[in-house]
Amino acid sequence: MQAEAIFTGTELLLGQIINTNAAFLSQELAKAGISIFRQVVVGDNLERIKEAIQEAGKRADLIIVCGGLGPTEDDLTREALAGALGLPLEENPSAREHIIRFFSLRDRPMPPQNLKQALFPRGAIPLDNPLGTAPGIFLEHNGKLYACLPGPPSEFRVMLTEKLLPLLQQYSTSKEIIFSRVLKITGLGESAVEEKIQDLLKGTNPTLATLASPGEIHLRITAKAKDTEAALDLIKPLEKEIRQRLKEHIFGSDGDTLEGVVGNLLTLKGLTLAVAESCTGGLLAHRLTNIPGSSAYFHQGIVAYNNKVKLQLLGVTTEILASRGAVSEEVALAMARGVRGLAGTDIGIGITGIAGPGGGTPAKPVGLVYLAIDYQGTTQVRRELFQGLREEIKWRATQSALDMLWRLLKG
């Protein structure tokens, strides 16, 4: 099956948002063995959207339109699809139900124009939207498949993977799929990783590519084969080789996150955790609590932004603050011990540093961060000097803390 995608939104053409849906769509279609040959971006203009749909319909078997399903004036995808195919728009009772329920559940009055979202080209099937009022549209017309999905990334992703792709299974005839396995690496830089796998980057099937993201390196192994199983057979030997070379730095694969992997290890070992953050300002607790079920092992976070907090709650002494300063190995250690004692957990983590842009000195520049872990009384501390903007330094500091914790837990 050959697909083309149309993304609507003047904000895309003005460059005010980046089209992340395009990359996600392509990845998911590839996994499903659906080739996508063209992506088009057009503004919120009825004629241009219609024209784009008609053109795509001449070439592709599957035409996916992303965005323009909202209730507002410049949400025109419904009208454009109906117009492009010469079909009337008709109200769908169950979709109308869904919209009315959405508002009543929230004790909010429903603006009348929201009912526009219950209109569908004749013959179309509504795709329920679990996250919003805009249902998707699925339509088979003259041997072509047309699908419209809402533009907000969270809605687009869940509706693509949970509603549209399952529906497409029964239509797909593809004999070859593209499958990728991503290995995720922490605690090594991109060039250090590449040095170890240089010779493996030349392959064609599977291919190997390195992708750097802040504090992590991802290695993507991609294979073409008749099905996932066959693709995995191509991927496994290369994966095995890479795992041998980078063993102690690979924390997970594919959808894994460092906070998720750490969470699994804490659950497995029945250990509990508390954190005391200064420069990271709650980001470490936020990342840990993004994991469903984290309340089982994560008990408490203290954001000790003011030194008073370090003294009152965490047992940091005025002597240490005076002699070593708030950004020091000693304070990081005291915070780790302090929060562990306060929360009565197995593990305590302390982070103190200078996120900037202000507050740096020649001796203690912006980006200097001390991280400490107290694991049942045994402590370790790490000193880091990060580059970048405030938020990047916060992120890299939490990444380093999770890296320390991961290495500790995997033993």
Next chain:
Amino acid sequence: MQAEAIFTGTELLLGQIINTNAAFLSQELAKAGISIFRQVVVGDNLERIKEAIQEAGKRADLIIVCGGLGPTEDDLTREALAGALGLPLEENPSAREHIIRFFSLRDRPMPPQNLKQALFPRGAIPLDNPLGTAPGIFLEHNGKLYACLPGPPSEFRVMLTEKLLPLLQQYSTSKEIIFSRVLKITGLGESAVEEKIQDLLKGTNPTLATLASPGEIHLRITAKAKDTEAALDLIKPLEKEIRQRLKEHIFGSDGDTLEGVVGNLLTLKGLTLAVAESCTGGLLAHRLTNIPGSSAYFHQGIVAYNNKVKLQLLGVTTEILASRGAVSEEVALAMARGVRGLAGTDIGIGITGIAGPGGGTPAKPVGLVYLAIDYQGTTQVRRELFQGLREEIKWRATQSALDMLWRLLKG
């Protein structure tokens, strides 16, 4: 001048990289007063690139092709442009010079295939590439302008801004630029906002568009004019009208963030803040501390993920927990009071709720959140029911807390 852009690269169609060049190109063209009506992404396939160039040539005055200028097998933009316009490829001596120099300057042997980068469609002008071996291509043909730029973002950006745009000046008939002002709204849904400004959405210069992002609505006013000053003169009356209608919901404009605006108000009033978070798990503290200088007003955060913390540190009583449950108005209020007392700040915020996916009941479903503020002893509480995934519920809850705080501070 009307432009269309074509982005080549199978890695884009596979979703292996995100098309950041598209957003950058759109922004720069808008500044230069060139409207872009369509973006197309095609793979590294000669026929499809040719087809895309020919189609764009039928509609637009300026056709920009991004990518495919490298020396490798699948760099096909040169051949595609020549093929699409029926022009022969000829070697350009100065371009050949540039490539040879590039390698000799780096004492690196020149791979023979790099000389392919010296080939141009007859009549084309090379655009020097200060960062790489791939020169750009500029060609006037049958009254249309064709430009090809290399795909690597650093090369694309510098060649667009320093080579192509200056060249286009002399062709650009429109002496117009496009300028946008974004007004940011909190505490109102997209359709509720539109109800209030329905009649203003019909305008053409300036145009008005609504953009929804989680917990915020952005109104974009866009004007075409000879310069920024003239554009602002067009924007101001509409902005004034919108501000009158939505006054109490507009928290900022353009680059403003809710946490930044709240931070300015706290600084202005010399007030201090502490937060106690349960379901948001530190995200509120993280957002507040993303603002440089926030340590002046943000003193402390408590992530009370375990009920013990609510009891020990925040003075929540076992009676309330037993009678009302951890997710209740009473507990949110107790947390706000408790953290304010603990930190000795002017303001305390308490958040408790169910982020999901687990932990919901019919009486207390996933997405139920209570938020409370204690401002020097005066308290208020808010009940919310959010849709979405765990992280989205966390985000919307912090957005609601910042909205409460903002409304309190602006008085």
